[in-house]
Amino acid sequence: MESVFEIIAEPNRRAILSLLVSSEQSVGEIERQLRMTQPTVSKHLRVLREAGFVESTVDAQRRLYRLKPEPFRQLDTWLDQFRRFWSSHIDALERYLDRIDPSPPTKTKTERRSRGPKRERNKGERNEN
Amino acid sequence: MESVFEIIAEPNRRAILSLLVSSEQSVGEIERQLRMTQPTVSKHLRVLREAGFVESTVDAQRRLYRLKPEPFRQLDTWLDQFRRFWSSHIDALERYLDRIDPSPPTKTKTERRSRGPKRERNKGERNEN
DNA sequence: CAGGTATATGCTTTTCAGAGTATATACAAA
DNA sequence: TTTGTATATACTCTGAAAAGCATATACCTG
Secondary structure, X not given: OOOHHHHOOOHHHHHHHHHHHHOOEEHHHHHHHHOOOHHHHHHHHHHXXXXXXXXXXXXXXXXXXXXXXXXXXXXXXXXXXXXXXXXOHHHHHHHHHHHHOOOOOOOOOOOOOOOOOOOOOOOOXXXXX | OOOHHHHOOOHHHHHHHHHHHHOOEEHHHHHHHHOOOHHHHHHHHHHHHHXXXXXXXXXXXXXXXXXXXXXXXXXXXXXXXXXXXXXXXXXXXXXXXXXXXXXXXXXXXXXXXXXXXXXXXXXXXXXXX
């Protein structure tokens, strides 16, 4: 297990990451909020740390864990190649702008469609399983 | 295995997805390009199809597979909560613009920052069939 | 029809990640 | 020191996923 993808495949690890978005947390705090056993938390934190998702500092007996950015960038970079499939570039730009400044949408609502790959009219068209 | 995260945790599946970015492909074409055995390809395609990453149409004896956008959107949405950790929003916008049109950077350098994810706008969306 | 091609699926084996339990280590407080 | 707290780690067990191999299914061509 080494790829960032495998790291975030585990639900508990994703929960931990989401929890750390708000602020750094100790193992015990994570343990209580997510209701996992202490060894389980520590193990997942180890995996996350070795993968570069988190780092920790010592505070007496506790360890405070916080997020690190690199792996998230990697994920985003991987996603780049697919972006044109879930919305046109313009759409993505709009979504992006909404994210940074949610103001009344510009009426750039021009019907946009069939932007994807133009495959030839399917013949059998049976999707089936 | 049901979450989109588990689906893309498998390297061969990611390879298939990347391959389908260029255009739809038949099982045999994927098999040859990625040098995997045919059953392996079919099995991974099944997983990808059931998870909504791809869809297929019939062309005589072959099946043509192509990407579907939804799961990628989900991944992107999940990443949203972490975006503020790997770059400022402005940086992200610049990177985005470079991606769609790598021309001399506009000096849109207005400082904008710490403006948490808002989003959750496009719901009906649904471009592409 | 027979034979060839393309793909899906069933079965088996192997590997490995995750959880549980117990224990080790480190620090703190009395 | 002794005791309590916080965290890490070792060991074992279990389940599930991936691959290989064989085979079934579907369609095409002669």
